[in-house]
Amino acid sequence: MTAWRRLRDWTEAGVWPRLHEVLLADLRKAGLLGMDDAAVDGSHVRAFKGGLTPDLRRSTGPVREASTA
Structure with missing residues (x-):
């Protein structure tokens, strides 16, 4: 069994949230x-x-100037 498969199986079995709860309780x-x-x-x-729909989001790119040609 590969490490990735083992991690997948543990994730599907809910190991990580349970481990988190146990560690917090111990602390x-x-x-x-x-x-x-x-x-x-x-x-x-x-x-x-x-959030805002894609067409209403603010652009983070450069502002395009209107074409005058």
Whole structure:
């Protein structure tokens, strides 16, 4: 079995979220996890209402000048 297959199997089995929960619980029990310095990060949370539609987004490219020819 390759490492990638093993990682895939563990992911499908829900190993990573469970491992995360266990590690956090152990850190809390040992007094090594304080929420005073925690930050909320929305980069991993799906935006169900979504953002602007593609045609309404601001362009990050250069502004094109109107053709005068």
